Amino acid sequence: MPGLFYCLGCLIMARKTKAEAAATRETLLDAAEDMFIEHGVARTSLNQIACHAGMTRGAVYWHFKNKADLFHAMLQRVRLPFEDLLEALDDPTLDQKPLEAVRLACLSGFSHLEQPRYRRVHSILLHHCETFGDIDPLSMQNEMSEDTCSALLKYFSMAAKLNQLRSCLDPDTAAQIMQAMLGGLFHDWLRNHEHYSIYREGARLIGTQLALMQQSP
Amino acid sequence: MPGLFYCLGCLIMARKTKAEAAATRETLLDAAEDMFIEHGVARTSLNQIACHAGMTRGAVYWHFKNKADLFHAMLQRVRLPFEDLLEALDDPTLDQKPLEAVRLACLSGFSHLEQPRYRRVHSILLHHCETFGDIDPLSMQNEMSEDTCSALLKYFSMAAKLNQLRSCLDPDTAAQIMQAMLGGLFHDWLRNHEHYSIYREGARLIGTQLALMQQSP
DNA sequence: TTTTTTACATTCAAAAGTGTATGGATAACG
DNA sequence: CGTTATCCATACACTTTTGAATGTAAAAAA
Numbered sequence: 001m002p003g004l005f006y007c008l009g010c011l012i013m014a015r016k017t018k019a020e021a022a023a024t025r026e027t028l029l030d031a032a033e034d035m036f037i038e039h040g041v042a043r044t045s046l047n048q049i050a051c052h053a054g055m056t057r058g059a060v061y062w063h064f065k066n067k068a069d070l071f072h073a074m075l076q077r078v079r080l081p082f083e084d085l086l087e088a089l090d091d092p093t094l095d096q097k098p099l100e101a102v103r104l105a106c107l108s109g110f111s112h113l114e115q116p117r118y119r120r121v122h123s124i125l126l127h128h129c130e131t132f133g134d135i136d137p138l139s140m141q142n143e144m145s146e147d148t149c150s151a152l153l154k155y156f157s158m159a160a161k162l163n164q165l166r167s168c169l170d171p172d173t174a175a176q177i178m179q180a181m182l183g184g185l186f187h188d189w190l191r192n193h194e195h196y197s198i199y200r201e202g203a204r205l206i207g208t209q210l211a212l213m214q215q216s217p
Numbered sequence: 218m219p220g221l222f223y224c225l226g227c228l229i230m231a232r233k234t235k236a237e238a239a240a241t242r243e244t245l246l247d248a249a250e251d252m253f254i255e256h257g258v259a260r261t262s263l264n265q266i267a268c269h270a271g272m273t274r275g276a277v278y279w280h281f282k283n284k285a286d287l288f289h290a291m292l293q294r295v296r297l298p299f300e301d302l303l304e305a306l307d308d309p310t311l312d313q314k315p316l317e318a319v320r321l322a323c324l325s326g327f328s329h330l331e332q333p334r335y336r337r338v339h340s341i342l343l344h345h346c347e348t349f350g351d352i353d354p355l356s357m358q359n360e361m362s363e364d365t366c367s368a369l370l371k372y373f374s375m376a377a378k379l380n381q382l383r384s385c386l387d388p389d390t391a392a393q394i395m396q397a398m399l400g401g402l403f404h405d406w407l408r409n410h411e412h413y414s415i416y417r418e419g420a421r422l423i424g425t426q427l428a429l430m431q432q433s434p
Numbered sequence: 435t436t437t438t439t440t441a442c443a444t445t446c447a448a449a450a451g452t453g454t455a456t457g458g459a460t461a462a463c464g
Numbered sequence: 465c466g467t468t469a470t471c472c473a474t475a476c477a478c479t480t481t482t483g484a485a486t487g488t489a490a491a492a493a494a
Contacts (some may be wrong), residue, residue, distance in 0.1 A: 014491040015441050024441085040347030042259030045481060058443045061483075084264050130257025130345050138344055138408050144303055145405060166429070171424050177398065180422065184401030188362060206396065208390050212383070212429040232460040232471050241471085262451055275473045278453075 023061045027053045029074050033120050041071065041129035068133030075135075078121045098158040098211050099165075105151075106182065106206045110199040113189075123190045149179045166215050174213055181209060242280045244270045247290050249430035250337050258288065261381045285350030292352075295338045315375040316382075316427050322368075322400065327416040330406075341408045366396045383432050391430055398426060 016024065031053035035044040046067055050057045064070040094101040112118055125137050152175035159165045165174060186206065189198040233241065248270035252261040263277045263284055270276070281287040312316040329335055342354050373388035373395075382391060402422065405414040 013441090015488090015492095017491065018440090021441060040259065040349070042257065042347055043349075047481075056443055057482090059441075062440090062442060066483080128347050130259055130347060132257070132260075141404075142408055145408075168428060173422065175422060176418075177422050177426055180401030180405060181394065181397045182401065183404055184397035184399065186406055187358075187400055188397060191359055191362075201393075205390065205394050208386060209394055213384060232458090232462090232469090234461065235470090238471060264451075273473055274452090276471080279471060283453080 014018045021063075024055065024059060025051075026058060028055070028063060029070070029077060030072055032074055033117075033124065035138060036074075036124045036128055037120060041124065041132055048068075068135065071129075071135060072134065075125070078118050095158075096162065097164075098155040098162070099214055102152060102155050102178070103203075103206060103210055107199070109182075109205055113186075114197065114199055119190065119193055123187075123193075126187060126190055145179060145183065148182065149175050152178050164215050166213060169213055177213075178209070181205070226287060238280075241272065242268075245272070245277060245280060245287070246294060249287055250334075250341065253291075253345055253409060254337060255339045257264055258341065258349055263287075283369050285352065288346075288349065291338060292342070295335050312375075313379065314381075315372040315379065316431055318422055319369065319395070320420075320427055324416065324420055326399075327419045328404075331414065331416055336407065336410055339403075340410075343404060343407055361401065362396060365399065366392050369395050381432050383430060386430055393428075395426070398422070 028049065032044075032049045035049050035052055038044075039048075046057050046060045049070075050060050053059070059071065064073060091101060091104070094104070113122065125140065129135075129137055131137065153171055156165060156171035156174040156178075159174075160171045165171065185198065185202050188201070189196070245266065249261075249266045252266050252269055255261075256265070263274050266287075267274045267277050277287065283289060308318060308321070311321070330339065342357065344356055346352075348354065369392035372387055373382060373391040376382045376391075377388045382388065402415065402419050406413070406419070
């Protein structure tokens with residue numbers, strides 16, 4: 001346990017190695033997640049974060065410029081789930097089955113979301129922070145929505161061309177309906193993730209919805 | 218202009234009539250809505266609210282116990298939209314057309330939401346406040362979701378009994394899908410209400426979705 | 435090895451916000 | 465018409481939080 005000893009009755013924490021310093025940075029971000037979820041972003045002070053991590057504000061101000069900088073670092077530890085969702089859509093074997101591609105992309109997104117760190121950070125973004133500093137969670141949500149909707153539109157258009165979409169359903173409307181469903185599921189599950197698995201329930205709902213949208217052969 | 222004059226170089230505001238006092242209370246609540254939407258609930262001080270209303274904190278502390286009390290009063294100026302939605306479902310002429318009842322209930326909810334005060338307060342609840350005092354917006358959202366879902370389930374069950382629901386779709390799943398859609402639409406529109414009308418777009422999407430769910434005769 | 439930089443803890447000053455106490459003119463009431 | 469309670473502004477004490485300054489022992493560099 002290097003660098004830990006007493007000096008004049010006061011506990012002195014000496015310099016850490018680079019690896020140790022990086023670890024304390026992660027510890028601080030973990031502690032910030034905890035406090036943000038429990039008390040909200042605005043109502044947790046940097047001192048609360050430092051204490052919960054077993055340190056003082058000195059550590060926080062060394063690793064981060066201020067609270068907004070720490071918040072930004074916390075966000076950058078996770079990638080947005082819908083990017084993964086879009087990634088999974090790039091499967092060449094699904095070119096002839098666009099609705100199946102949408103289904104698998106949703107499943108991929110759900111499974112990413114169930115990882116604790118992803119879930120916690122997105123819960124903070126959606127439910128535990130107001131507009132804060134240079135970070136506007138609403139515009140971030142809007143970006144996610146637009147990305148999702150445009151990707152969905154692309155695949156629903158393919159489905160329409162392949163005559164796999166019900167004739168009464170145009171691709172735009174299909175994409176909007178699906179995007180609203182995904183957003184609703186997302187918000188709902190983040191509010192009470194301990195009650196059910198978004199992977200299981202989401203898969204079931206998305207599956208039946210896609211079946212409703214599909215042109216019966 | 219009663220009760221307004223100068224005294225020793227300092228502007229003195231004398232006692233108002235009861236009607237005037239009630240008006241300043243409303244003015245304070247309006248100002249609070251403005252500031253909450255612009256800066257978030259946690260990051261607006263009572264002084265900012267008072268200044269934006271053209272008064273001082275004295276007025277705020279006279280009409281409200283503290284910030285949480287003011288927030289609660291702001292919420293009580295609007296009723297929750299899904300209560301109206303449930304209200305509209307109580308139409309006896311629709312007993313034989315439960316899916317149509319659901320559609321009309323959604324329309325009723327949408328039209329209520331487009332009233333500025335409803336929209337603003339719900340926008341604050343969903344997007345501009347963290348858990349605050351004795352008010353937990355997440356549990357309020359959960360209550361709204363559960364109420365909506367149980368009402369939807371009731372009517373989708375009726376539809377199933379009347380053989381108006383597609384056979385591949387059980388009432389529970391139908392209610393969950395519809396509730397996710399409504400929640401997604403709700404969040405989406407509150408994020409950028411200036412871009413479209415939830416009444417028009419919502420009506421269109423809900424209509425096609427219900428058509429997808431309906432058993433073709 | 436010597437010097438410099440790092441990785442924090444501690445301390446301090448300043449600002450902001452809250453709650454309360456006080457004052458004061460007048461509307462409301464008897 | 466006199467009294468009282470009201471409606472709000474002002475002033476004060478207190479707490480909380482922030483950002484910066486300082487100290488320091490060891491890691492890292494020279």
